[in-house]
Amino acid sequence: MITENQVLQAIPDVLTEVNLTGFGEKISGKVRDIYANGDQRILITTDRVSAFDRVLGAIPFKGQVLNQLSAWWFEQTKDIIPNHVIAVPDPNVTIGQEAESLPVEVVVRGYITGVTSTSLWTLYQQGERNPYGVPLPEGLRKNDPLPHPVITPTTKATGGAHDERLTRDEIVKGGLVDEALWQQVETAAIAIFQRGQAVAKKASLVLVDTKYEFGLIDGKLALIDEIHTPDSSRYWVEGAFGADGEPESFDKEFLRRWFIQQGYKGEGMPPTMPDEFIAQVALRYIAAFEKLTGAAFVPGEMPYNERIARNLASYQPVH
Numbered sequence: 001m002i003t004e005n006q007v008l009q010a011i012p013d014v015l016t017e018v019n020l021t022g023f024g025e026k027i028s029g030k031v032r033d034i035y036a037n038g039d040q041r042i043l044i045t046t047d048r049v050s051a052f053d054r055v056l057g058a059i060p061f062k063g064q065v066l067n068q069l070s071a072w073w074f075e076q077t078k079d080i081i082p083n084h085v086i087a088v089p090d091p092n093v094t095i096g097q098e099a100e101s102l103p104v105e106v107v108v109r110g111y112i113t114g115v116t117s118t119s120l121w122t123l124y125q126q127g128e129r130n131p132y133g134v135p136l137p138e139g140l141r142k143n144d145p146l147p148h149p150v151i152t153p154t155t156k157a158t159g160g161a162h163d164e165r166l167t168r169d170e171i172v173k174g175g176l177v178d179e180a181l182w183q184q185v186e187t188a189a190i191a192i193f194q195r196g197q198a199v200a201k202k203a204s205l206v207l208v209d210t211k212y213e214f215g216l217i218d219g220k221l222a223l224i225d226e227i228h229t230p231d232s233s234r235y236w237v238e239g240a241f242g243a244d245g246e247p248e249s250f251d252k253e254f255l256r257r258w259f260i261q262q263g264y265k266g267e268g269m270p271p272t273m274p275d276e277f278i279a280q281v282a283l284r285y286i287a288a289f290e291k292l293t294g295a296a297f298v299p300g301e302m303p304y305n306e307r308i309a310r311n312l313a314s315y316q317p318v319h
Contacts, residue, residue: 002061002286002297007279010060014047015092015304020312022247030056031066031231040086043067043094043164049281050231051256052266057273059255061299064091065285068225072293077195081188083223084215090311091300099215099224104166106185107152112136113143113234118165120152133167138158143247149193151186156213184221185214196228200235203214203291205250208234230288235308250288262297 018032018197019026024037030050035042045063048056084096112120121142123131130136132152140146153166168186172179189212200207211234213225226232236247249257262271273281286297301307 001290002283002299004279004283006284007060008268008275010273010282010299011058013302013304014058014060016044016046016048016058018044018092018305018308020305020309023312031053031063036261039098041084041098043095043096044096045070045092046106046300049252049255051252051259053262055259055270056267056271059278059282059285061282062285064125064299064310065289065297066226066229066231067094068297069229070094073196073227073229074223076199077192077223078225080195081221081223082217084217089314090168090308092304093308096224097217097222099217099222101156101213101215101224102185104171104185105156106189106212106213106214107154107209108149108189109146110149110193110197111143111145111150111206111208112206113288115237120150125222133169147215149190149197151189181221188214188221188223190224190234193229196233199292201238203294204238205288206236206238206247207289208236208247210234214275228292230285235280235288250284254284271317 020035023035023042025035027034027036030053031046031048033044033046035044045067047058047060047063049059049062050056068091071085071094074083076086077083077174084099086095086097088094107118112124114121116122119195120131120136124136124140129138132149132150134152137147153168153171155164155166166176168182171177171182177185192212193210195209196207196210205226210228212223212227215222215224233251234253235250237250240248242248258273261269264270270303289297
């Protein structure tokens with residue numbers, strides 16, 4: 001296990017941006033740098049941090065945790081659905097096949113929770129018993145497990161926010177995804193989520209909910225983007241609760257709550273994170289990797305940019 005002192009020493013060396021020449025067009029996302037190379041994409045997961053989907057900070061080793069944990073999960077779920085991974089030549093890098101992304105993000109939930117206007121708990125409190133076309137029983141309390149995992153789809157996020165709630169009928173009848181393909185999506189999403197729940201339980205964690213992105217590769221459904229990481233999924237520590245009675249988070253909610261406690265609401269200049277807090281967040285990400293995979297986290301050597309360029313040398317695009 002990496003120590004707090006090792007994390008503190010690594011803070012000046014965080015990976016916040018990668019610039020590679022000769023690797024095609026650069027398309028940067030919130031926490032990764034994407035290079036389009038013909039029918040392949042090089043996905044470089046950086047240490048940029050998103051909270052409120054707007055705040056950018058830096059957490060050492062975060063990018064490597066996201067990349068390596070996603071790569072591990074892709075291996076664990078490839079018997080359920082193919083994925084876009086071609087190779088993982090570097091702790092921060094995945095080389096993926098180009099995919100035609102579906103216009104719907106799939107959120108699978110195992111618990112009724114959340115505080116946003118579109119969360120299941122908020123809608124349930126407001127009297128909705130069929131949100132997202134999902135029937136919910138009477139008598140549920142906040143953070144209760146649902147009778148079975150449910151899918152709450154939404155349009156793909158733009159500008160840091162999800163555009164709208166969707167139902168199965170709206171997706172199919174609106175022509176977003178045809179019925180046969182959407183059935184494949186639903187079947188795969190539930191199966192992947194249940195696999196994730198089982199792995200999390202063995203690690204004394206609870207997989208509460210998660211987001212999946214699907215796409216088409218050569219006309220066939222595939223899983224793309226990251227999967228079951230502390231950024232893409234909500235994890236609780238099994239049986240642990242904070243002073244407020246809320247389950248103890250083991251995901252980026254820990255980071256988000258800190259910003260809220262500082263009075264930051266997602267607009268304007270965010271507060272500066274103290275080094276000691278940065279180290280706490282980094283160690284939680286690393287612990288999530290180790291708990292779920294059962295393997296020790298081994299960081300890549302520095303400096304990042306030089307190493308990534310060297311390790312990708314054999315993947316130069318053909319002109």
